[in-house]
Amino acid sequence: MAPIDRELDGLFGVSLDEFTRARNELAKRLEADQDRHAEEVRALRKPTVPAWTINQLTRVDRTGIRALLDAGEELRAAQSRLLAGQDARDAAREAAAHERQAVEQLIERARDILKDADRPPTAAVLDRVGTTLRAAAVTDEGRELLETGRLTTELEPPGFDAFALAGTPSKPPRKPARGHDELAERRKQRAQRQRRRRELQERARAAERSAREAEREAERMEREAERARQKAERARAEADAAAAALAETD
Numbered sequence: 001m002a003p004i005d006r007e008l009d010g011l012f013g014v015s016l017d018e019f020t021r022a023r024n025e026l027a028k029r030l031e032a033d034q035d036r037h038a039e040e041v042r043a044l045r046k047p048t049v050p051a052w053t054i055n056q057l058t059r060v061d062r063t064g065i066r067a068l069l070d071a072g073e074e075l076r077a078a079q080s081r082l083l084a085g086q087d088a089r090d091a092a093r094e095a096a097a098h099e100r101q102a103v104e105q106l107i108e109r110a111r112d113i114l115k116d117a118d119r120p121p122t123a124a125v126l127d128r129v130g131t132t133l134r135a136a137a138v139t140d141e142g143r144e145l146l147e148t149g150r151l152t153t154e155l156e157p158p159g160f161d162a163f164a165l166a167g168t169p170s171k172p173p174r175k176p177a178r179g180h181d182e183l184a185e186r187r188k189q190r191a192q193r194q195r196r197r198r199e200l201q202e203r204a205r206a207a208e209r210s211a212r213e214a215e216r217e218a219e220r221m222e223r224e225a226e227r228a229r230q231k232a233e234r235a236r237a238e239a240d241a242a243a244a245a246l247a248e249t250d
Helices: 003-011 016-032 038-042 049-060 062-083 089-116 123-137 140-148 162-166 180-249
Strands: none
Touching (some): 003 016, 003 038, 016 049, 016 180, 049 062, 049 089, 049 123, 049 140, 062 089, 062 123, 062 140
16 A cells, blocks of 8 residues: 555544544645645545545445445446346346345444444434445445545435336236225325425435535634644744844844
């Protein structure tokens, strides 16, 4: 492992509250060593809470992450077969079941990680953790970030919804025995539940967006404070140098 990779592994493993300070200190050390990675490190964004949580999962539950990556690879293979016109629905359903199980187990570990960090494991955060885990498992960039544990933000699933295809029944359902009216009522109730679920998901996402905006504002203020501290250090050094020069003239 290259030295910069070891440094980044350490950086993304620190607590969320310590990230900005640790990043700035690392960038300063790299600058002092004239390391070409200094600017890249300084430009790293502070991870969102869901992204940070997944980064810690990579460090504490390698087995669970490996199971998710394997399920993601199965899904990608099934997706390729489906796009090629082959009948891969059974394979896709099986892979989706493996993926769902892996994500559920990782979400439980994520809940513990958040509690240990004194952060509330809210439904909104855990929902974003699950969405990002599923998205990361089936894209090249996401898989790399997941394996290294260096996410800074959440990920969205790719456009081709293999998960939806995986849930498509291989045989058409039988017609209900009690007639059209009962079927229509069940459809109406299902539509109402889906609409309510979408409303709750949107509210949760709006709350999560507000939290991310607050985190970005806090990070901006931390950067300004760091710049002010550096300016104060330079001013103090200049003052000390001036005082020393004045003393030499006495």
